[in-house]
Amino acid sequence: MRTKQRKPMSVTFIRTGERRYAVRATTADGQAVQMDPAPGYDPLMPHDLQHFIVERCLGIEGGIFGRLAAGGTAGTFHATATGGDAREASRRRRKRAARDGRLMPSLADDYARSERATYVCWHDWLAHSDRPESRARAVGMREGAAGMLARMPPRERAEYSERKRAEIRREFQRLSERWTTLAVGESFTEPW
Numbered sequence: 001m002r003t004k005q006r007k008p009m010s011v012t013f014i015r016t017g018e019r020r021y022a023v024r025a026t027t028a029d030g031q032a033v034q035m036d037p038a039p040g041y042d043p044l045m046p047h048d049l050q051h052f053i054v055e056r057c058l059g060i061e062g063g064i065f066g067r068l069a070a071g072g073t074a075g076t077f078h079a080t081a082t083g084g085d086a087r088e089a090s091r092r093r094r095k096r097a098a099r100d101g102r103l104m105p106s107l108a109d110d111y112a113r114s115e116r117a118t119y120v121c122w123h124d125w126l127a128h129s130d131r132p133e134s135r136a137r138a139v140g141m142r143e144g145a146a147g148m149l150a151r152m153p154p155r156e157r158a159e160y161s162e163r164k165r166a167e168i169r170r171e172f173q174r175l176s177e178r179w180t181t182l183a184v185g186e187s188f189t190e191p192w
Contacts, residue, residue, distance in 0.1 A: 006066070006069065006192065007070055007192075008191065009025055009027045009028065009192035010189050010191055010192065011025045011026075011052055012187050012188070012190075013046065013049055013052075013179065013188060013189075014185075015185070015186055016036065016037065016185070019041045020041060021037070021041055021048075022034060022038055027068070027071065031071070032080045033068055033073055033077035033080060035048070035076050046179070047118070049175060049179060050121070050122050051064050052064075052065055052192075053168060053171045053175060054114065054117040054121050056171075056192065060113055060114050062109070062110030062111070063110045063111060064111075064114060069192050116148050116152065120145050120148055120149060120160065121165070121168045122141070122172075123138055123145035124145070124168070125168070125169050126138035127142070128169055
């Protein structure tokens, strides 16, 4: 389900350590939030990068990144300090966190939808990989991904056409290639 107009935002994925990463999102009005450390490190592509790709490609507006673009925190991000008065920065963080609970009540199911999409698309990308070790990982996920697809409502399952899965695989590949070349301290930014 797409909203009328996606709010613009830039999202930066930062490799902060050998097995650590952070995510920073900056909205068009300059407001920034960050999650550091972020969970789900993977050398090919961290979990939140997977969410970013599927939410952007499938138009999941009430997931993590749509909520950030709308001014929320998605429950795990925190407003970043931009210098100046510490009391004012603290007030902005509290205001943004409180706003998160009021955002997009009609899209509350999008968090779960995003998790399902991430698992299904991650499996699909690994299964189509040229790398034998990635295809082996996919074998272990096959039953879970098939069960997830089978339990989806028909309208949601219909989103996974071969054309759409191929588009998502291309994005996974493109951004995995960017991610795997980063040294500790390096980052890349993508538009939302």
